[in-house]
Structure formats: structure tokens, C-alpha cells
Amino acid sequence: MAETTAPVFKDPSLRRSAALFRAFLREPSDPDRCYSLLARDSVAQVARHIDLPGRIVVDVGGGGGHFTEEFRRRGAHSYLFEPDPRVLGARGGAGGDAVLADGYLLPLADGAADVCFSSNVLEHVSDPRTFISEMARVTRPGGLIYLSFTNWYSPWGGHETAPWHYLGADRARARYERRTGRPAKHTFGENLFPVHIGPTLRDVRARDDVEVVTARSRYWPFLASTITRVPGVREIATWNLLLILRRSP
Numbered sequence: 001m002a003e004t005t006a007p008v009f010k011d012p013s014l015r016r017s018a019a020l021f022r023a024f025l026r027e028p029s030d031p032d033r034c035y036s037l038l039a040r041d042s043v044a045q046v047a048r049h050i051d052l053p054g055r056i057v058v059d060v061g062g063g064g065g066h067f068t069e070e071f072r073r074r075g076a077h078s079y080l081f082e083p084d085p086r087v088l089g090a091r092g093g094a095g096g097d098a099v100l101a102d103g104y105l106l107p108l109a110d111g112a113a114d115v116c117f118s119s120n121v122l123e124h125v126s127d128p129r130t131f132i133s134e135m136a137r138v139t140r141p142g143g144l145i146y147l148s149f150t151n152w153y154s155p156w157g158g159h160e161t162a163p164w165h166y167l168g169a170d171r172a173r174a175r176y177e178r179r180t181g182r183p184a185k186h187t188f189g190e191n192l193f194p195v196h197i198g199p200t201l202r203d204v205r206a207r208d209d210v211e212v213v214t215a216r217s218r219y220w221p222f223l224a225s226t227i228t229r230v231p232g233v234r235e236i237a238t239w240n241l242l243l244i245l246r247r248s249p
């Protein structure tokens, strides 16, 4: 039991960040290894705040279902909600209990989930506030919301066109197409949006339906929380913001 629930690496730590980064670099050739490792790491982060066995977990924009599967492996009742049928079908919908659904309008009753989880989805929606409101709505009072996203000024903000997005999204996209001979997967303003650290932190802190439990860089090996407190610097140095929120009573 201890072996299956142990986190992969100490978090934060240099070994963990290096392993995640190596897996990320190999993602194009070995996506399963990359997302399985990331899922194990992320679910361990949730497990630090709540006992998972028997809990209801909703994975919003869960892609191919690696996170949903990891929550199940740790004893939770986990359900995958994903709006893209190609993505949902790619790995068989996490072995069932998958729903084709948009995160703006989840087919769930208020307070249905103990944990509402969303990894790297917020930068892909045009209205992050409404997306967060829906996550809060379906989470029970006292339950947890896990929310992480790559912010626009992160070195990876432009995704496959990074770091050229610093020179403008259109220019970065054109460069990508020129270099690879194929269009970029993401188009700024269509399926990739500029989300920033400062405004997002101000927004969640101002809400009365959630309280902030953790605000930190998801991947940094040290000063993971400190970085997010330094205006300006945090927009570049955070890379990816991890928020763990608790649903207010």
C-alpha cells in the first residue's frame, strides 16, 4: 500500500523537477510516460490535503484520462469530463465513466464533487472566471479545487510556438508553420488565451466561494511559493501556476 500511494519524488525538489522536465522533453515520442508521471505527481499533491479513497473526483478537461486513472488507482471514484471527442476517445475514455462535456456547464449537481480537478485547461478557455465558478459550483463545501495553468508570459506560454510568443502570437505561429511545415495546434484567441498570474491571484482571492490553500509554481524545485509573490517576475518565472482552493461553506 505504501508503495502505490507514495509520491514519486519529494515535492518540491530538484530530482522531481528534473524528472518531470525530462519526461516533458520526451512527450512527443512517449506521451504515456510523460502524462502518467505528471498524473502521479499531481494526484500526490491533492492527496496531501484530502484522503482520496472513496472520494468523488471530477477531472475537467482531463484529456486522455491519465489523471482520472491515477485518482482511481488511489481509491477515489473519479470521472473524466472532456469536450473534445477525439481526445476523449484516444485512450478509450479512461476505461468508462467518461463524459463528453464542457467545463463551463458541467452536467453535475451543486456540490457533487469532493475534488474538482483541472490540469492545464484554464489557458485554453476564453472566460477563466466562469470556468472557475463552475468548478466551485460542483465542489461540495470544504471540498478542494485543483487548478493549474501555463500563464502567457511563461517561457512555455506560447506552447508549441514558445518562446517566440514573446515577439507576438501571430509571428510565433507563422514561424512555427514555416519551420515545421504544419500549422500550430494552438491559435491565440481561439484555443489559447493569455492568462496571467497577478490578475488570476487577485480574482481568486476576491471570491467569496473559495479560499486559497496553496498558490505556487507547479514545477519549480525551490521557492515555489515565493516566486508567485513577486509582481512582474512571477509572470515569467512561475512557468505554471498551481492553485489549490477550498470551497467555502
Ligand SMILES: C[S@@+](CC[C@H](N)C(=O)[O-])C[C@H]1O[C@@H](n2cnc3c(N)ncnc32)[C@H](O)[C@@H]1O
Pocket: 035, 060, 061, 062, 063, 064, 081, 082, 083, 084, 087, 101, 102, 103, 104, 118, 119, 120, 121, 124, 125
Ligand atoms: C493541454 S490539454 C490538458 C489535458 C490534461 N488535463 C493534462 O493536464 O494533460 C487541455 C485540455 O482542455 C480541454 N478543454 C478545452 N476547452 C475546454 C472547456 N471549455 N472545458 C473543458 N475542457 C476544455 C481540451 O479539450 C484539452 O483536453
